[in-house]
Amino acid sequence: MFYLKTKEQFNKFERAKRRVPAFMDKKLFTFDEIKLKMVNYCVYQDRCHYEVEKKMREFVLIPEAKEEIIMYLIRENYLNEERFTRSYIRGKFYIKHWGRNKIRQHLKQKGITEKLINKCMDEIDENDYENEILKQWEAYRSKLKGLQNYQKDIKTTRYLMSRGFEYDLISSLSGN
Numbered sequence: 099m100f101y102l103k104t105k106e107q108f109n110k111f112e113r114a115k116r117r118v119p120a121f122m123d124k125k126l127f128t129f130d131e132i133k134l135k136m137v138n139y140c141v142y143q144d145r146c147h148y149e150v151e152k153k154m155r156e157f158v159l160i161p162e163a164k165e166e167i168i169m170y171l172i173r174e175n176y177l178n179e180e181r182f183t184r185s186y187i188r189g190k191f192y193i194k195h196w197g198r199n200k201i202r203q204h205l206k207q208k209g210i211t212e213k214l215i216n217k218c219m220d221e222i223d224e225n226d227y228e229n230e231i232l233k234q235w236e237a238y239r240s241k242l243k244g245l246q247n248y249q250k251d252i253k254t255t256r257y258l259m260s261r262g263f264e265y266d267l268i269s270s271l272s273g274n
Contacts, residue, residue, distance in 0.1 A: 132157050133167050140176040144185045148209040150177060183210055183218040191222050195230060198222065200262025231263055231271050 127135070132154075139145065139153055150171065154164050171177035183205060190196045190204070198219060205215050239254045251272065258268050 126158055129159075129163055132159065132163075133170060136167055136171060137174075137176055140171055144182040145177060146179055146182045146208050146210060147177065179210065179214060180218065183214055184221050187218055187221045191227075191230070195234065195261065197231075197258070197262030197264065198227075199259075199264060203262070228267070228271060231258060231268060234258060234261065234263075235268070235272055 135157075136150065136154065140150065147168070150168060151164070154167065159167075168177065186205060186208075187201055190201045202215055202219075206212070235254055235258065238257050239250050242250045242253060245253070255265070255268055255272070259265055
């Protein structure tokens, strides 16, 4: 006797036993119900096209219906790439304290164009950006104990670069 470890393995096993196609396990809703669910999904928080398309994979829909829902969301301004990008940049910088490089990389992964990213990067105030680098520099460097100053500087620079801040700006602000 063998045991099924996860719910997913169990579902695959049950489907194979019943000879039911995989799409039958997806939730079945009417077109209007799906459209309403997608409106609610976009109203809850700003979304990009990629996130909406990913969410729609949960439902059984023909490609034309998916396109119609996306066009409806755009037409009614529930889905707006620029608004999403600006909101994302503000949130990741002012709340998560990420640098421009990390924000840019994550937006690219979500399918946002380079042109739109560059246009929306003005959401980050330059003075706030420099102050954030200095604040994180001091906070991280003060945690490092038992190291020589040059080692602390190297580790802190690496840390800030992993947070998405630019090397040139880090080195000029830190005085190294």
